[in-house]
Amino acid sequence: MITRAKATIKGIVQGVGFRPFVYQLARKKGLGGYVLNTSEGVDIEVEGEQENIESFFEEIQIQKPPLARITSVETQYLPHHYHYDDFVIRPSRIGAQQSVLISPDICICDDCLREMKDPADRRYRYPFINCTNCGPRYTIIKDIPYDRKNTTMASFTMCDRCQQEYDDPLSRRFHAQPNACSDCGPHVSLYDHAGQVLHGIDPVGKTRELLKEGKIVAIKGIGGFHLACDATNGNAVTLLRERKNREEKPLAIMSSSLEKVKQYALVGTIEAATLSSKERPIVLLPKKEGSAIAGQVAPRNRYLGVMLPYTPLHYLILGDDLLALVMTSGNLSEEPIAIDNDEAFRRLSGIADCFLVHDREIYMRNDDSVVRVVGEKVRMIRRSRGYVPVPIFLPFHAKPTLACGPYLSNTICIAEGEHAFLSQHVGDLENLEATDSFELTVEHLKDILEIEPGLIACDLHPDYYSTQYALRQEGIPQVSVQHHHAHIASCMAENGINKTVIGLALDGTGYGSDGTLWGGEILIADFEGFERAGHFQYVPLPGGEAAIREPWRMALSLLYQAFGKDLFDLPIEFVQRLDRLKAGNILTMIERKINCPLTSSCGRLFDGIAALVGVRDRVSYKGQAAIELEMEMGEGEGLYPVTVPERGECIIPQNPIIHGVISDLRQGVDRGTVIRKFHNTLVEIFTDVCLKLQQKYSLNRVCLSGGVFQNVFLLENLEKALSALDFEVYTHSMVPPNDGGIALGQVIVANAVLKREEG
Numbered sequence: 108m109i110t111r112a113k114a115t116i117k118g119i120v121q122g123v124g125f126r127p128f129v130y131q132l133a134r135k136k137g138l139g140g141y142v143l144n145t146s147e148g149v150d151i152e153v154e155g156e157q158e159n160i161e162s163f164f165e166e167i168q169i170q171k172p173p174l175a176r177i178t179s180v181e182t183q184y185l186p187h188h189y190h191y192d193d194f195v196i197r198p199s200r201i202g203a204q205q206s207v208l209i210s211p212d213i214c215i216c217d218d219c220l221r222e223m224k225d226p227a228d229r230r231y232r233y234p235f236i237n238c239t240n241c242g243p244r245y246t247i248i249k250d251i252p253y254d255r256k257n258t259t260m261a262s263f264t265m266c267d268r269c270q271q272e273y274d275d276p277l278s279r280r281f282h283a284q285p286n287a288c289s290d291c292g293p294h295v296s297l298y299d300h301a302g303q304v305l306h307g308i309d310p311v312g313k314t315r316e317l318l319k320e321g322k323i324v325a326i327k328g329i330g331g332f333h334l335a336c337d338a339t340n341g342n343a344v345t346l347l348r349e350r351k352n353r354e355e356k357p358l359a360i361m362s363s364s365l366e367k368v369k370q371y372a373l374v375g376t377i378e379a380a381t382l383s384s385k386e387r388p389i390v391l392l393p394k395k396e397g398s399a400i401a402g403q404v405a406p407r408n409r410y411l412g413v414m415l416p417y418t419p420l421h422y423l424i425l426g427d428d429l430l431a432l433v434m435t436s437g438n439l440s441e442e443p444i445a446i447d448n449d450e451a452f453r454r455l456s457g458i459a460d461c462f463l464v465h466d467r468e469i470y471m472r473n474d475d476s477v478v479r480v481v482g483e484k485v486r487m488i489r490r491s492r493g494y495v496p497v498p499i500f501l502p503f504h505a506k507p508t509l510a511c512g513p514y515l516s517n518t519i520c521i522a523e524g525e526h527a528f529l530s531q532h533v534g535d536l537e538n539l540e541a542t543d544s545f546e547l548t549v550e551h552l553k554d555i556l557e558i559e560p561g562l563i564a565c566d567l568h569p570d571y572y573s574t575q576y577a578l579r580q581e582g583i584p585q586v587s588v589q590h591h592h593a594h595i596a597s598c599m600a601e602n603g604i605n606k607t608v609i610g611l612a613l614d615g616t617g618y619g620s621d622g623t624l625w626g627g628e629i630l631i632a633d634f635e636g637f638e639r640a641g642h643f644q645y646v647p648l649p650g651g652e653a654a655i656r657e658p659w660r661m662a663l664s665l666l667y668q669a670f671g672k673d674l675f676d677l678p679i680e681f682v683q684r685l686d687r688l689k690a691g692n693i694l695t696m697i698e699r700k701i702n703c704p705l706t707s708s709c710g711r712l713f714d715g716i717a718a719l720v721g722v723r724d725r726v727s728y729k730g731q732a733a734i735e736l737e738m739e740m741g742e743g744e745g746l747y748p749v750t751v752p753e754r755g756e757c758i759i760p761q762n763p764i765i766h767g768v769i770s771d772l773r774q775g776v777d778r779g780t781v782i783r784k785f786h787n788t789l790v791e792i793f794t795d796v797c798l799k800l801q802q803k804y805s806l807n808r809v810c811l812s813g814g815v816f817q818n819v820f821l822l823e824n825l826e827k828a829l830s831a832l833d834f835e836v837y838t839h840s841m842v843p844p845n846d847g848g849i850a851l852g853q854v855i856v857a858n859a860v861l862k863r864e865e866g
């Protein structure tokens with residue numbers, strides 16, 4: 108039976124080869140009609156045999172191009188009233204290509220990789236080969252609509268052969284905006300450390316040579332510069348660390364294939380799929396003992412951060428012979444990654460021996476994403492390149508909203524309707540580069556998403572750069588959101604829950620509603636508000652920020668709370684190690700309440716324990732003490748008895764833990780066991796807390812959020828314990844549990860608050 112059908116397809120369906128795909132499929136099925144881009148997505152009309160039309164729409168969803176993401180298909184059958192002779196791609200409607208979703212930057216596809224390796228192909232060894240199924244997107248788009256003239260490819264005019272491909276609906280490069288070849292597209296060149304170009308060499312070949320010699324090369328990529336060196340060369344890695352001023356934080360590495368990765372790391376099935384996924388994130392993998400990777404790559408860590416190549420250039424540099432390269436972001440510690448050639452020469456000249464650069468400008472900075480697999484699920488640690496700007500779907504309809512995010516590990520979020528666009532990693536808003544990057548990201552996302560915020564959300568902390576920015580935007584309603592409420596709201600939103608939950612928000616520190624530093628928070632929360640049902644007992648944080656860099660201060664504060672001045676008589680190594688003068692000064696500060704803000708932080712408790720058991724007194728990067736504490740964990744079921752109060756607020760005392768730890772240390776219990784008992788204790792405490800709140804509030808849903816849940820043991824075991832008691836446990840997967848997810852939570856809460864205010 109001949110019939111006719113119309114469909115509107117929404118999602119990431121433009122700039123990803125969707126129309127040629129539909130065109131070819133329709134012709135294969137012998138259907139007439141047309142396909143065209145509209146402001147909402149793609150419209151299709153087809154006429155033909157009913158069964159062919161049905162299978163056509165089925166196959167669209169199954170076989171869609173790799174970069175396409177379909178969010179909805181609305182089909183409507185109509186009586187056939189006139190015949191289409193043919194199937195055609197119609198020109199876009201005026202105003203088309205607006206308000207449509209933009210694809211993230213995607214790794215080189217198999218077809219392009221094959222062509223690049225084929226000596227007979229015209230793009231043999233061309234470092235910028237791409238097609239509609241692969242290549243840069245988000246980082247090169249300056250404006251919408253997504254057309255070449257609005258990207259950083261505008262300065263390159265396609266040669267005839269490239270233009271032909273671009274115009275041919277049957278070509279893989281039909282409307283591939285970054286389409287290029289060595290005749291007409293970008294090129295690489297190699298510069299020495301003084302910024303002088305090296306002539307008469309093969310830049311890629313020379314780079315490989317230098318890397319093999321143990322040199323450090325700054326390499327321009329998709330979302331910024333990397334600093335590369337041979338990961339099997341300990342001296343090179345040490346030199347890179349010294350020059351980059353990055354003492355111990357693990358460095359990411361890149362290998363050309365899964366087979367190579369398996370030589371030095373354990374790769375599970377989900378990990379392998381994630382490494383090979385088109386997003387190509389850094390995946391944390393357990394190290395294999397005795398591998399060729401230098402120990403300096405990730406000292407005192409059981410894991411390696413590994414990624415597979417994602418640009419053609421990466422494949423050319425790695426070749427078949429290099430086992431792995433360190434590929435760490437091209438910056439000094441904690442500054443934003445460098446993206447511009449001149450900027451790189453300026454900022455990285457003290458670090459890199461050479462610069463492999465190219466003339467395709469990076470418009471948007473975008474760091475590598477970092478994930479790990481826990482409980483058979485991929486868990487974001489940093490959600491950036493490859494994932495941004497794919498939206499997160501909201502369980503309600505949001506007003507056009509801008510959320511300015513937290514102070515550290517900042518991301519921003521722009522939302523409208525069912526879509527929340529969490530930005531790439533902006534970083535710590537501590538320097539001019541970072542705050543500039545913050546503002547550029549806000550403006551850029553507003554532009555390309557065409558969302559003009561009618562609501563602004565920010566943190567409760569009045570002094571954060573992001574808060575101040577929000578306050579400067581006049582004439583728009585603003586909602587301040589408590590940090591830990593935002594954590595829980597983001598976990599709820601990610602899991603599509605819009606009901607009251609028990610929220611465990613465990614992290615470093617965030618500004619509390621009472622002006623203290625929260626971080627071990629038990630909340631009864633919904634989108635609109637929360638009740639603080641409990642928290643860790645407040646302890647002084649001696650010296651504020653200084654105590655975050657020096658966990659021994661936290662240990663001293665905890666000991667003082669538990670033992671008073673008798674702490675100096677404790678026969679434990681930590682006390683013997685103490686500088687008496689400094690320690691005395693700190694106790695005076697605590698007693699006189701000078702620069703000792705109170706905190707209920709769980710992260711700081713980890714710090715204190717790490718110093719007490721001798722894992723670390725000082726840290727050189729965020730979370731180091733807690734990470735190393737987890738790495739040193741031993742076996743055992745033991746725990747420290749902590750009683751959670753029966754009634755009233757659930758204030759969890761640290762003293763029983765501290766007494767238990769000290770008693771074990773005095774008896775010579777090894778530190779691995781002590782650390783395990785500490786972890787077991789936390790699982791027990793929070794399970795107990797949930798049971799008490801379940802009774803009190805008749806709630807069965809628990810959300811786990813906050814940076815502490817990057818601790819694999821705690822996440823796995825708390826989830827297990829609570830599930831065994833029939834709680835519904837919700838955790839993060841595609842949104843980071845750390846502050847990278849805060850902006851999403853801010854969007855949610857601000858919308859709920861505004862809704863209530865508007866009645």
Ligand code: ZN
Pocket residue numbers: 215216217218219220236237238239240241242
């Ligand atoms: Zn491709």
Ligand code: ZN
Pocket residue numbers: 265266267268269270287288289290291292
């Ligand atoms: Zn060309």
Ligand code: FE
Pocket residue numbers: 590594614615616617813814845846
């Ligand atoms: Fe936090």
